[in-house]
Amino acid sequence: MKKFGSPEAVEMWRYLRRLWGVTHPSSFLYGFMNEPLLRGEVWVAWDHVARLLPAFRERPDDFVALPAPAGPRGRSFLAVIVGLGIPKNSPNTDAAARLIEYLTRSRTQVVTLQGVGFFPVVREAAGAVPTGGLKVMAEGVTAQATARDARTALLPIGLGARTGEFVPLYLDTFQQIAVQGRNIQQVLNDQARKLEAMYRAMNAPCPPPDPPLLLE
Helix, strand or coil: CCCCCCHHHHHHHHHHHHHHCCCCCCHHHCCCCHHHHHHCCCCCCCCCHHHHHHHHHHCCCCCCCCCCCCECCEEEEEECCCCCCCCCCCCCHHHHHHHHHHHCCHHHHHHHHHHHCCCCCCHHHHCCCCCHHHHHHHHHHHHHHCCCCEEEEECCCCCHHHHHHHHHHHHHHHHHHHHCCCCHHHHHHHHHHHHHHHHHHCCCCCCCCCCCCCCC
16 A cells, blocks of 8 residues: 555556456446356456355356466455454353364364355365365465465455445545546545545554555
């Protein structure tokens, strides 16, 4: 985010503006991309694994899962890191510990994978070989995670009550640049100020791969 308005960012947005010319105009209305894929409205879609999974389950021979596209700096994608912990003032630490033990069992992890497409986080379950559409999806996920040029980004943290403003800011940036054709540098400068103000107001750190501080 520290380079939100950099020359490299301008070039990226210039590319996204060109890409919008071959993008389905209803993209802003789509929630889960499995639906337009199954209807044949789109041929290429980016989405969360769990949101694409229904299409792969229904027609596993019609779709292929690929890693995120690579840019000049590498192949960036978003990883969701989830931690399990027990607060110091928990009223029932024993039950909480048993729940964590259950959730991290290899069998539970495999069932979770089969049910909602969330891939195992424990080594014993990582070797589970899925079948059908889930297998197709797993091959794409593995190829992305093990890519030599992979660059993992994380969700924004620390924004508290203003977390809901983060994604709309990016959507508004896309709307102004790609759809309305406004001056890229000017839009990025304006939006960067809003982004900085949001993080400073909440005293929130920048998510990796940026350094924690918004400004040096």
